Amino acid sequence: xxxxxxxxxxxxxxxxxxxxQTVAVVLLVNNSYFQQNAVMRVVRSWQMHWWERTSSxxxxxxxxxxxxxxFLENTRLRAEVARLSAFEENLLAETAGRxxxxxxxxxxxxxxxxxxxxxQRNFLVIDKGxxxxxxxxxxxxxxxxxxxxxxxxxxxxxMIISLLNTDQRFTGVxxxxxxxxxxxxxxxxxxxxxxxxxxxxxxxxxxxxxxxxHFSMIFPPSMPIGRVLSSxxxxxxxxxxxxxxxxxxxxLRYVNVVSYSGAEELQRLTETEMEESL
Amino acid sequence: xxxxxxxxxxxxxxxxxxLLIFQNLNLGTYLAPMPYILFLMLFPCTYPAALxxxxxxxxxxxxxxxxxxxxxxxxxxxxxxxxxRNILMKTVTVKGDLDNHMVPGFSQFGFARYSIFISLCxxxxxLVFFALESLSLFLFWHTFARFLCSLLLNVxxxxxxxxxxxxxxx
Numbered sequence: 001x002x003x004x005x006x007x008x009x010x011x012x013x014x015x016x017x018x019x020x021q022t023v024a025v026v027l028l029v030n031n032s033y034f035q036q037n038a039v040m041r042v043v044r045s046w047q048m049h050w051w052e053r054t055s056s057x058x059x060x061x062x063x064x065x066x067x068x069x070x071f072l073e074n075t076r077l078r079a080e081v082a083r084l085s086a087f088e089e090n091l092l093a094e095t096a097g098r099x100x101x102x103x104x105x106x107x108x109x110x111x112x113x114x115x116x117x118x119x120q121r122n123f124l125v126i127d128k129g130x131x132x133x134x135x136x137x138x139x140x141x142x143x144x145x146x147x148x149x150x151x152x153x154x155x156x157x158x159m160i161i162s163l164l165n166t167d168q169r170f171t172g173v174x175x176x177x178x179x180x181x182x183x184x185x186x187x188x189x190x191x192x193x194x195x196x197x198x199x200x201x202x203x204x205x206x207x208x209x210x211x212x213x214h215f216s217m218i219f220p221p222s223m224p225i226g227r228v229l230s231s232x233x234x235x236x237x238x239x240x241x242x243x244x245x246x247x248x249x250x251x252l253r254y255v256n257v258v259s260y261s262g263a264e265e266l267q268r269l270t271e272t273e274m275e276e277s278l
Numbered sequence: 279x280x281x282x283x284x285x286x287x288x289x290x291x292x293x294x295x296x297l298l299i300f301q302n303l304n305l306g307t308y309l310a311p312m313p314y315i316l317f318l319m320l321f322p323c324t325y326p327a328a329l330x331x332x333x334x335x336x337x338x339x340x341x342x343x344x345x346x347x348x349x350x351x352x353x354x355x356x357x358x359x360x361x362x363r364n365i366l367m368k369t370v371t372v373k374g375d376l377d378n379h380m381v382p383g384f385s386q387f388g389f390a391r392y393s394i395f396i397s398l399c400x401x402x403x404x405l406v407f408f409a410l411e412s413l414s415l416f417l418f419w420h421t422f423a424r425f426l427c428s429l430l431l432n433v434x435x436x437x438x439x440x441x442x443x444x445x446x447x448x
Binding site: 026028029030032038 | 357360
């Protein structure tokens with residue numbers, strides 16, 4: 001030991017000191033409740049910091065419940081917005097000296113209980129039916145856009161023809177220009193849909209938004225559908241657009257069924273007109 | 279007499295003294311008699327700090343194991359004294375005072391210096407001892423009073439013991 005340099009010797013002594021002290025403190029902590037508590041307080045405070053970080057992961061389990069609450073609130077707010085905008089329209093119409101239309105959209109919240117995205121004709125089933133005021137041909141929307149149309153209704157369940165159904169056609173409108181075309185699913189990718197029959201003179205840029213039609217009786221106007229990815233000219237006559245859907249149909253859980261109070265009347269009117277023209 | 283044997287005998291003596299007498303002496307909350315610190319003060323001035331710490335550790339551990347106190351409390355504070363003793367000794371003495379096999383004492387250091395030396399050692403011991411025992415700032419003044427009273431008592435006891443039993447003729 002005397003052969004070692006002084007500094008090293010001092011270092012060894014220091015290390016020995018620390019080792020012995022560590023043993024002593026470990027003994028102290030392991031064998032006495034109070035000291036254990038005091039040390040654990042410090043350890044716990046570190047733990048708290050750690051837990052705070054990890055709690056964001058554990059909170060994930062509560063997301064479902066939170067989602068549900070938010071969804072119901074959204075439905076309520078959506079109905080409120082629709083009611084108020086109808087009210088506003090009525091006011092405007094009255095000042096213009098015209099008769100006010102009594103129509104308005106209302107929304108029925110529902111939970112998706114069955115869903116598919118991997119077939120050619122995809123359907124969804126929701127947990128609300130005729131008992132809740134749902135009828136065939138009503139539109140279905142989610143927080144992010146169109147979902148589909150009710151096809152069959154039982155007392156407590158309803159079946160929805162998804163937007164992702166190769167048999168079904170919808171009307172889509174380019175928000176910027178107002179040009180409308182037919183929405184059709186090619187049955188391949190559940191994240192993409194095709195908007196076709198857009199007149200070729202319409203200027204379309206990638207990123208343009210596609211929304212629902214203003215003339216629709218099943219969807220409220222200007223419901224978002226998707227974003228244009230690319231466009232191509234078909235047979236030299238019309239444009240075909242590839243549209244990325246806003247809704248993720250794979251994770252769809254909550255939807256709103258749209259009920260339009262003027263639908264029946266409007267239907268009757270168009271039918272009589274058609275009969276007369278025949 | 280062989281030095282190591284002497285140390286072992288002293289070890290046993292101080293251990294027995296503490297366990298049989300001072301541990302059982304109830305002087306109230308403020309006075310904790312712990313004259314066993316003198317055990318470390320009787321090693322020669324040039325005794326290596328590492329060995330001193332090992333002696334301190336062994337003694338503290340024995341006291342903790344056999345005594346009624348909190349485990350590790352004596353060990354921890356005594357190891358600190360073992361580590362600090364030589365440094366404190368150099369602080370209180372004039373350079374060149376320390377001979378090879380000299381044992382620190384009244385005649386070697388002088389009464390004042392030796393008392394200061396002992397006080398500093400006991401102080402470092404008691405600081406750790408009472409700090410670890412309370413391990414909180416709750417009742418700080420109470421703990422501080424215990425520290426101060428015990429310090430005075432133990433310095434007195436150690437000086438007394440040293441003078442009575444371990445002071446060789448001049």
